[in-house]
Amino acid sequence: MLINENLNSLGFKGVKNIYKNLSVSELVERAVLNGEGKLTSSGALNVNTGKYTGRSPEDRFIVDQRSIHNDINWGKVNVPIAQENFDLIYKKLIEYFQGKDLYIFDGFAGADKRYSMKVRFINELACQNLFVHQLFIRPTEEELINFSPEFTLICAPGFKADPVVDKTNSEAFVIINFEKKMVIIGGTMYSGEMKKSIFSVLNYILPQKGVLPMHCSANIGIEGDTALFFGLSGTGKTTLSADPNRRLIGDDEHGWSDDGIFNFEGGCYAKCINLSKDNEPQIWNAIKFGTMLENVVADKNGEVDYSDDRFTENTRAAYPVDYIPGAVLEGTGSIPKTILFLTADAFGVLPPISKLTKEQAMYHFMSGYTSKLAGTERGIKEPQATFSACFGAPFMPMNPSFYAKMLGDKIESADVDVYLVNTGWAGGPYGVGKRMKLSYTRAMVTAAINGELKNVEYVEHPIFKLMMPVSCQGVPSEILNPINTWENKDEYRKYALELAKKFKENFSKFTDVPENIQEIAASIE
Numbered sequence: 001m002l003i004n005e006n007l008n009s010l011g012f013k014g015v016k017n018i019y020k021n022l023s024v025s026e027l028v029e030r031a032v033l034n035g036e037g038k039l040t041s042s043g044a045l046n047v048n049t050g051k052y053t054g055r056s057p058e059d060r061f062i063v064d065q066r067s068i069h070n071d072i073n074w075g076k077v078n079v080p081i082a083q084e085n086f087d088l089i090y091k092k093l094i095e096y097f098q099g100k101d102l103y104i105f106d107g108f109a110g111a112d113k114r115y116s117m118k119v120r121f122i123n124e125l126a127c128q129n130l131f132v133h134q135l136f137i138r139p140t141e142e143e144l145i146n147f148s149p150e151f152t153l154i155c156a157p158g159f160k161a162d163p164v165v166d167k168t169n170s171e172a173f174v175i176i177n178f179e180k181k182m183v184i185i186g187g188t189m190y191s192g193e194m195k196k197s198i199f200s201v202l203n204y205i206l207p208q209k210g211v212l213p214m215h216c217s218a219n220i221g222i223e224g225d226t227a228l229f230f231g232l233s234g235t236g237k238t239t240l241s242a243d244p245n246r247r248l249i250g251d252d253e254h255g256w257s258d259d260g261i262f263n264f265e266g267g268c269y270a271k272c273i274n275l276s277k278d279n280e281p282q283i284w285n286a287i288k289f290g291t292m293l294e295n296v297v298a299d300k301n302g303e304v305d306y307s308d309d310r311f312t313e314n315t316r317a318a319y320p321v322d323y324i325p326g327a328v329l330e331g332t333g334s335i336p337k338t339i340l341f342l343t344a345d346a347f348g349v350l351p352p353i354s355k356l357t358k359e360q361a362m363y364h365f366m367s368g369y370t371s372k373l374a375g376t377e378r379g380i381k382e383p384q385a386t387f388s389a390c391f392g393a394p395f396m397p398m399n400p401s402f403y404a405k406m407l408g409d410k411i412e413s414a415d416v417d418v419y420l421v422n423t424g425w426a427g428g429p430y431g432v433g434k435r436m437k438l439s440y441t442r443a444m445v446t447a448a449i450n451g452e453l454k455n456v457e458y459v460e461h462p463i464f465k466l467m468m469p470v471s472c473q474g475v476p477s478e479i480l481n482p483i484n485t486w487e488n489k490d491e492y493r494k495y496a497l498e499l500a501k502k503f504k505e506n507f508s509k510f511t512d513v514p515e516n517i518q519e520i521a522a523s524i525e
Contacts (some may be wrong), residue, residue: 007102010122010152011091014098019126021106021144024290027133030103030126037127041302043289044317047127052188053295053312055196057394058169059188063177071204073399085167086177086184093184096159103129106147108137109198111331112262115211115255119198120149124156131191131292134320136198137266137331151181151201157189176200191294191318195269196395199253202264204397212256212406215392217241218249218263218333226261226333227449228254230391231342232370233314236423238270239438240342240445242282248327256336256410263331267320272296273313275306279438286323293317338449339411339418346371346385348425348433349496351482352475353444354466355453361418362408363520365390366400366510367503371424385499387506401512408514419448420466427485429495443474463496463525464503500524 007015019030028045031037037047062072064080072078103123110116119136123129132153139147160171172187174197183197203213216230217237226249229237238251250263251270270283272293277284287293287304294316297308306315321327341364343350356364368388387393389400396403411418423441427433447453458467459481471477478484486492507513507521 010154011094012097012102013094015102016099017101018104019101019129020104022103022126022129024130024133027103027126027130028289031130034126036125037292038298039302040293040296040298040304042287042291042304044287044291044293045127045130046293046296046298046304047189048311049189049191049294052172052190054190054314055192055394056170056172056174056188056190059172060174060394061168061176062397063175063179065179068178068204072397077393078397081167081175086175089161089166089168089173089175089186090184093154093156093159093186096156097124100124105129105133105136106144106149107132107139107266109202109264110255110262111137111264111266112255112257115206115209115257115262117202117205118147118150120147120152121194122152122154124158125189127292128155128157128189128191128194131318132194134290134292134318135195135265135267135269151183151198153183153185153194153197155185155194157187159186161187178204191292192269192316195252195265199264200395200397202253202255203395206255207398207402207406210258212403212410213264214254214256215252215390215395216254217251218254218261218336219243219246220249220328220333221246221449224334225338225449226336227338227340228261228336229340229342230365231344231423232368232388232391234271235342235344235370236441237342238268238283239280240340240442242280242324243446244282244325245446246449248282248321248324249333250321250331260335261333263321265321266331267318268324270317270319271314272306272317273309273315282324283317285325286319287317288323291317291319291323335414336416337414339416340445340448341365341391341418341420342423343370343420344424345369345422345499346424346430347495347499348427348429348486349482349492349499350420350422350424350464351461351466351468352422352426352436352440352479353448353453353472354420354461354468355458356418356420356466358408358411358418359516359520360466361411362404362514362517363507364420365407366404366513366517367506368393369503369506371430385502387502399512401510401514404517405514417448417451417454419453421445421448422482426479426482427487428491433485440475440479444472447472447474463493463500465523497525
């Protein structure tokens with residue numbers, strides 16, 4: 001069989017059973033029989049990932065090779081590892097699989113066939129093979145006949161690295177090898193590492209084809225108008241894009257070509273802490289048989305308590321996009337008309353919504369200000385103000401200026417409206433103020449997408465120079481200017497200046513910044 005020939009070429013020997021492209025039912029059955037998880041009352045498979053309940057950014061590496069060395073933005077995010085260390089880890093990883101079962105899923109990353117990448121996932125665990133089956137694009141039977149992977153991902157949570165010998169930072173590792181067209185993952189059972197690794201690969205490959213890769217969700221209206229939602233985990237991408245009045249294209253990762261946008265995936269990976277049927281009915285109803293839950297608390301009868309964060313606040317649900325009613329199953333959309341940058345401002349000083357010029361959009365895209373929310377990375381217990389270039393720095397191999405220039409060109413050519421939306425705190429910083437009401441945020445987002453904010457009156461924020469609307473249907477006008485929500489106006493200005501200083505400090509590290517973007521940076525007080 002082709003699969004065995006491929007496994008031999010990868011070095012696999014003496015594996016026990018090979019389960020290739022199993023159905024959802026078969027994968028769920030294997031996961032339960034193996035003791036990897038339990039079924040909940042809704043039929044979803046609930047898995048506990050142990051101590052790794054979020055991404056582990058300090059354990060992510062890219063093999064430093066001559067062919068890519070000058071392209072990669074090396075540093076704290078893109079950490080190099082030597083080829084010889086990769087080879088050492090890989091040899092031990094393959095030996096680890098002897099006598100073990102393998103679960104293989106062949107799928108696509110990228111809904112636009114002109115740019116899609118064939119990926120083979122090789123898993124130690126059936127539950128993780130279920131995850132990639134539901135999250136990535138599932139081929140037809142015909143497409144599987146002569147399937148030849150362009151990239152291979154091997155994931156073995158039970159295999160642990162030796163930091164001293166292997167030159168890793170811990171027992172866990174996520175290593176991308178562009179020349180070998182391979183990703184290897186070990187020591188962590190958090191499934192999101194697989195998803196984000198393939199995203200990182202596409203973020204390097206697609207720009208070379210004129211496609212802007214984006215960490216964003218996307219939906220489309222009945223008139224064919226596409227909207228993009230940028231933001232880090234927990235800022236509301238999944239929640240706000242799952243709009244019953246619009247069709248979901250995808251909830252996390254997309255490409256923007258000259259012809260439109262396309263989803264990288266075939267599924268959604270939604271946060272479900274404090275999930276409720278009233279606030280997020282589409283996500284609630286998607287959690288059924290075939291969905292994989294991570295680290296959700298359930299009792300002995302399988303009844304789930306989404307408010308319980310005893311394992312992590314980063315509880316997750318992975319399900320195929322067709323579990324969302326009316327989703328765009330082909331995974332494509334028109335050139336965007338509206339872009340929304342979502343930020344969870346822990347300082348509580350940014351306006352709940354503001355309109356951006358193209359230059360401001362490029363500036364805020366490069367800045368990527370938000371707050372790391374509890375649980376999304378190991379060790380994060382409460383919101384921390386942070387900057388993540390392109391709203392996805394951990395997954396962007398190249399210089400942020402490169403991606404920002406691509407975005408600016410596309411905004412200009414398509415005359416896109418861009419808004420900065422604060423889904424974080426108002427009336428004070430975290431611990432004092434309150435999180436912005438979801439109903440208000442939804443109303444502002446709807447107004448932006450429908451074009452209702454194009455012609456309203458605006459006022460300029462005195463420090464950040466953002467244009468704030470003075471009215472928005474469904475939103476109390478007094479909250480549109482954030483200073484109005486603070487009892488102590490002097491305190492507001494103090495916190496706003498403190499955040500502005502952080503913006504300046506962060507932006508000073510960028511290189512090759514266009515002059516018009518430097519002017520935006522200089523205008524902030």
